[in-house]
Amino acid sequence: MATKSVNAKSQTIAARVPHEVANAIDELKEEGETTGQFVVSALQGEIKRRQRKKAKEAPEG
Template sequence: MATKSINAKSKRFDVRVPHQVAESVELLKSDGESTGQFVVTALENEIKRRQRKLAKEEPRG
């Protein structure tokens, strides 16, 4: 059992979110989906979106 916030496969984030965001997460999670799975998917999608945005902004030479 991991005792630290970082192990070989993951890092733990402890964050506070507004009540409205937390309520929306609970309403929109798929059946059987954990909050952690929902958050990881959302983070992965946001990372991809921002990477595409950065690539689009880079000047092509």
């Protein structure tokens, strides 16, 4: 078991979320999906969305 929040493959990130968000996660997770998998998927989607937005805003040249 890892004793640190960082290992060779991943890093632990802790965040407090409103009760409504936590409840929505529990309601919307697919069968067999962990909260960690749900959060990682959501974060990856948001990262891609912001990267596309940033690329659109970048001046061409």
